[in-house]
Amino acid sequence: MSEEKDKKSADYSADNIQVLEGLEAVRKRPAMYIGDIGIKGLHHLIWEVVDNSIDEALAGHCDTIRVTVNEDNSVTVEDNGRGIPTDMHLKEKRSALEVVLTVLHAGGKFDKDTYKVSGGLHGVGVSCVNALSTDLKATVYRNGVIVEQEFKIGVPQYPARQVGTTDKRGTTIHFLPDASIFTVTEFKYETIANRLREMSFLNAGIRITLTDLREVEDGVAKSDEFYSEGGLVEFVQYLDETREKIIDYPIYIESDQNGVPVQVAMNYNSSYAENVVSYVNTINTYEGGTHVTGFRRALTRTLKSYADKSGMLEKLKLEVSGDDFREGLTAVISVKVQEPQFEGQTKTKLGNSDVVGAVDSAVSETLQSWLEEHPKEAKTIVGKVILAAQARHAARKAREMVQRKSVLGGGGLPGKLADCANSDPTICELYLVEGDSAGGSAKQGRDRDFQAILPLKGKILNVEKAHEHKIYDNEEIKNILTALGVKLGTANDDKELDMTGLRYHKIIIMTDADIDGSHIRTLILTLFFRYMRALIESGYVYIALPPLYLLKRGKDERYCWTEEERKMLTAEMAKDGREDSVGIQRYKGLGEMNPEQLWTTTMDPNVRSIKQVNIESAAEADHLFSMLMGDEVAPRRDFIEKNAKYAKIDS
Ligand code: 0RA
Numbered sequence: 001m002s003e004e005k006d007k008k009s010a011d012y013s014a015d016n017i018q019v020l021e022g023l024e025a026v027r028k029r030p031a032m033y034i035g036d037i038g039i040k041g042l043h044h045l046i047w048e049v050v051d052n053s054i055d056e057a058l059a060g061h062c063d064t065i066r067v068t069v070n071e072d073n074s075v076t077v078e079d080n081g082r083g084i085p086t087d088m089h090l091k092e093k094r095s096a097l098e099v100v101l102t103v104l105h106a107g108g109k110f111d112k113d114t115y116k117v118s119g120g121l122h123g124v125g126v127s128c129v130n131a132l133s134t135d136l137k138a139t140v141y142r143n144g145v146i147v148e149q150e151f152k153i154g155v156p157q158y159p160a161r162q163v164g165t166t167d168k169r170g171t172t173i174h175f176l177p178d179a180s181i182f183t184v185t186e187f188k189y190e191t192i193a194n195r196l197r198e199m200s201f202l203n204a205g206i207r208i209t210l211t212d213l214r215e216v217e218d219g220v221a222k223s224d225e226f227y228s229e230g231g232l233v234e235f236v237q238y239l240d241e242t243r244e245k246i247i248d249y250p251i252y253i254e255s256d257q258n259g260v261p262v263q264v265a266m267n268y269n270s271s272y273a274e275n276v277v278s279y280v281n282t283i284n285t286y287e288g289g290t291h292v293t294g295f296r297r298a299l300t301r302t303l304k305s306y307a308d309k310s311g312m313l314e315k316l317k318l319e320v321s322g323d324d325f326r327e328g329l330t331a332v333i334s335v336k337v338q339e340p341q342f343e344g345q346t347k348t349k350l351g352n353s354d355v356v357g358a359v360d361s362a363v364s365e366t367l368q369s370w371l372e373e374h375p376k377e378a379k380t381i382v383g384k385v386i387l388a389a390q391a392r393h394a395a396r397k398a399r400e401m402v403q404r405k406s407v408l409g410g411g412g413l414p415g416k417l418a419d420c421a422n423s424d425p426t427i428c429e430l431y432l433v434e435g436d437s438a439g440g441s442a443k444q445g446r447d448r449d450f451q452a453i454l455p456l457k458g459k460i461l462n463v464e465k466a467h468e469h470k471i472y473d474n475e476e477i478k479n480i481l482t483a484l485g486v487k488l489g490t491a492n493d494d495k496e497l498d499m500t501g502l503r504y505h506k507i508i509i510m511t512d513a514d515i516d517g518s519h520i521r522t523l524i525l526t527l528f529f530r531y532m533r534a535l536i537e538s539g540y541v542y543i544a545l546p547p548l549y550l551l552k553r554g555k556d557e558r559y560c561w562t563e564e565e566r567k568m569l570t571a572e573m574a575k576d577g578r579e580d581s582v583g584i585q586r587y588k589g590l591g592e593m594n595p596e597q598l599w600t601t602t603m604d605p606n607v608r609s610i611k612q613v614n615i616e617s618a619a620e621a622d623h624l625f626s627m628l629m630g631d632e633v634a635p636r637r638d639f640i641e642k643n644a645k646y647a648k649i650d651s
């Protein structure tokens with residue numbers, strides 16, 4: 001390095017080698033940079049590119065971002081920002097554009113003033129996306145000219161070159177993920193849409209559009225536009241769209257405490273669920289952390305002190321707990337932290353201890369004056385807290401009763417459960433089956449070594465509309481709990497589910513392929529989502545996929561799972577093109593299959609396909625469940641009509 005000036009050309013190649021080594025490291029261990037090489041990591045590429053455009057927007061230079069999924073599953077992200085600088089970077093002997101796209105973590109180094117806080121979980125920059133793409137093209141509109149450069153697996157195909165003039169400004173990044181790196185290469189519209197919607201709420205005033213050129217109908221591509229003027233307040237209104245509000249307008253809190261910008265919007269609804277969604281630097285912190293702790297502390301203390309002063313708690317003979325202040329609460333917390341420390345199993349728990357105080361003081365100050373200025377609403381909230389405390393006591397009694405009974409009953413497995421012989425939970429499966437007749441077929445068809453069957457009679461209780469203590473009156477739910485071997489904690493606190501006694505690591509919901517079946521499936525999923533979320537998060541919950549049709553011609557019998565498959569196979573099996581020579585049986589219910597058929601199509605691990613349920617976005621899942629199961633009928637009907645075949649809750 002001391003002879004730097006004399007060895008320009010040597011430096012140049014040395015720099016190049018360094019760059020190649022950097023990108024090579026990304027290709028060797030992609031998971032270290034983008035989390036994983038599955039569906040999540042694949043989508044992470046989009047977030048990484050969009051984050052750059054969001055940063056440009058937060059710096060005040062860009063208001064529109066367009067994301068397009070192209071027919072070949074490549075993605076184009078366009079913005080109208082200043083454009084990545086394209087001038088020659090003297091020390092590196094290549095354009096700034098090339099540096100940004102090939103040097104790890106180079107993204108922001110030309111622009112030290114920008115407060116970069118979007119993204120940041122991996123925060124690896126667009127060079128990572130470049131390394132993991134077989135083709136990437138950057139087009140920059142800047143200073144009146146258009147400059148472009150193309151790359152293959154991160155390697156420049158030519159130096160940045162001017163290709164025209166323009167009066168536009170902005171950056172366009174087009175990339176095709178490397179199929180030899182990722183286990184999945186198909187982008188999912190809903191996943192992208194959910195994240196972009198979330199982004200638009202978290203960054204008010206930015207217009208983000210999504211277009212899917214893989215899905216074109218009558219010449220029009222599937223498309224959505226996300227734009228929020230009101231930011232977090234609108235986010236809370238969106239989450240509570242289908243719930244009955246008890247306060248007309250969300251409470252909004254914004255402050256900058258010791259360099260930690262804090263934004264909170266919150267409201268109360270008539271439901272029993274707590275729905276607190278939190279973000280750090282626009283990353284969803286599923287596991288919560290210090291910002292959520294600060295919020296809870298301030299909420300409990302401020303409301304408690306107001307309630308005490310109001311005298312409303314005097315007649316209440318019970319103790320009020322923190323949970324009671326959060327029943328029916330919907331809140332979005334968003335903080336920006338310069339050097340976030342992420343902890344927890346999925347690295348989505350904020351660890352920075354100074355954030356507790358920042359959020360606590362922001363929330364307590366604003367909330368206290370809000371309560372004083374809104375006495376009517378304040379009274380409504382305290383009334384709700386009192387009801388919650390009373391219901392919690394009732395629920396605890398009911399829960400203790402149920403748990404005591406199952407202990408006294410000596411193991412006490414439900415009579416309707418056909419258990420399996422094996423007792424190793426890691427290989428055991430529990431099928432939750434709609435109806436006694438299908439349950440009977442499943443019992444006969446199963447492999448009784450590791451497959452257990454629990455038939456469910458009719459519809460289980462809708463837990464979205466019932467208070468916790470009601471669920472202990474419900475036979476079907478009690479059967480599910482005892483069969484599983486889990487113990488519920490309180491509602492609203494998913495941490496407390498006791499899974500130590502869990503008897504099956506695959507819990508497979510098997511319902512008919514009709515509207516009723518999909519309703520029952522959603523009821524069961526709602527129960528898991530609200531009371532046993534840890535089971536979903538651990539990847540233990542699945543949906544069975546029974547076939548829709550059986551095609552027959554002579555001895556040739558084939559099953560189809562989709563309408564498309566039916567058309568294709570019918571054409572294939574048809575003799576001399578005569579499709580009426582193929583017999584079609586449409587399965588309306590599981591009960592129409594005999595045990596053997598049920599085994600070969602839906603239960604045999606070697607051939608069945610089952611969908612694993614996952615929670616991509618807790619906020620989105622909550623919105624979906626409240627919509628499907630809540631009070632307002634119109635959006636639900638709309639949803640069911642659009643998704644008559646499957647409720648899209650899982651991957
Ligand atoms: C470095 C410096 C400047 C802008 C950007 C990067 C930039 C990066 C991306 C990535 C996607 N869109 C982007 N837009 C801008 C600012 C340089 C200046 O002062 O003009």
